[in-house]
Amino acid sequence: MALLPDINEKQTTENVRNFFNKVFPRLQNMAHISYVEIQSPIITGMPIGAKTDNSNEDKLLTKSYFR
Known part of the structure; x- marks a missing residue:
C-alpha cells in the first residue's frame, strides 16, 4: 500500500x-x-x-555643510 494514491496523469493534465x-x-x-x-x-x-533616522535633520545638516 502506497502512502499516496495513484495519479491519473491524463485527468490531472x-x-x-x-x-x-x-x-x-x-x-x-x-x-x-x-x-x-x-x-x-x-x-x-x-x-x-x-x-x-531623522530625515529632516539629515536634510538640514546636509544643506548647512554646503553653505
Missing part, C-alpha cells in the same frame, strides 16, 4: 489545462490585474527594518 484556460483568467478579471503584473515573491533572507 486536463484539470490543469482547464484551470489555466478558464478559471485563472476569470480570477484575474475579478482581481483587476493582468498576467504581466503577476510576480513571484522575492525572498532575500535579509531582515528589513524601519528607518530610524
Whole structure:
C-alpha cells in the first residue's frame, strides 16, 4: 500500500489545462490585474527594518555643510 494514491496523469493534465484556460483568467478579471503584473515573491533572507533616522535633520545638516 502506497502512502499516496495513484495519479491519473491524463485527468490531472486536463484539470490543469482547464484551470489555466478558464478559471485563472476569470480570477484575474475579478482581481483587476493582468498576467504581466503577476510576480513571484522575492525572498532575500535579509531582515528589513524601519528607518530610524531623522530625515529632516539629515536634510538640514546636509544643506548647512554646503553653505
